[in-house]
Amino acid sequence: MQEDPLFDKRVAIVGLGLMGGSLALALRGKCKAILAVDNDPATIQQARQRFIVDQISDSPAEILPQADVIVLAAPVRTILSLIPQLPDWHSGSPLVIDLGSTKTDICAALAQLPARFRTVGGHPMCGKEFSSLAYADNHLYQLATFALCRLPASNETACSLAEALVRAVGANPIWMEAENHDQAVAATSHMPFLVANALAAVIPAHAAVLTGPGLRSSTRLAGTSLRMMQDVLLTNRQAVLAALTQLQSRLDLISELLSSNQDDALLSALAEGEAAYRQVVLRGGQA
Secondary structure, three states, rough: OOOOOOOOOEEEEEOOOHHHHHHHHHHOOOEEEEEOOOOOOHHHHHHHOOOOEEEEEHHHHHHHHOOEEEEEOOOOOHHHHHHHHHHHHHHOOOOOEOOOOOOOOHHHHOOOOOOOEEEEEEOOOOOOOOOOHHHOOOOOOOOOOEEEEEOOOOOHHHHHHHHHHHHHOOOOEEEHHHHHHHHHHHHHHHHHHHHHHHHHHHOOOHHHOOOOOHHHHHHHHHHHHHHHHHHHOOOOOHHHHHHHHHHHHHHHHHHHHHHHHOOOHHHHHHHHHHHHHHHHHHHHHHH
């Protein structure tokens, strides 16, 4: 039986919020040690009290030199600021993988690291609208699609270790190009946030008494961390704008059909959306 390449590795997670904390919980017992870096004193205290990691500090220089695997689990622009500093904190050849929601800028930054670093871009398609360690869940990654992006330093060893990390937390790895990833998530993740946010913004206050599960599910993403989403939107600007243009065209069509009282055409347009929901959303979620 082939030995798990992750089992004897020390994994350091930079950023112990929802995603990093859930990763730590899911990795328990599946690697040699779980280390963490976070700059929030309350998070550090909570991680120690709950025994979420073996060691945690607000100093990357204290934690990262010990790591065989470094997971960057911070907001996107924080990840981009951390990457150039990694050579100052680690003199060896660790695997560096990130959990950022956009990949083009991050992968370009990872590619600039010295050749001794083994790098892979990553993005798990899971999460919650709450972003702190308090909401960390060891089942968060179960059955989630986990996008991985090869880089010039993504040799066979790095790719195998990245896949082992993904499978260890119960997710399903899928390899793809960074630009293709960003175009896809603009439609499947970033635009839904904007729609939920815009929908919540236009609901009149007097309608609150009549809100139900439909509205709550439709606007749930509006509760997502605004700082995190600001980073996501600004680092995937062109793909998000293209997705919004398509959405606006669709809304304009429905508005025109409704205002001109074209009953049959309106029903046909709505049926196209229903069919796409069943074929793309439902089946895609089961893939």
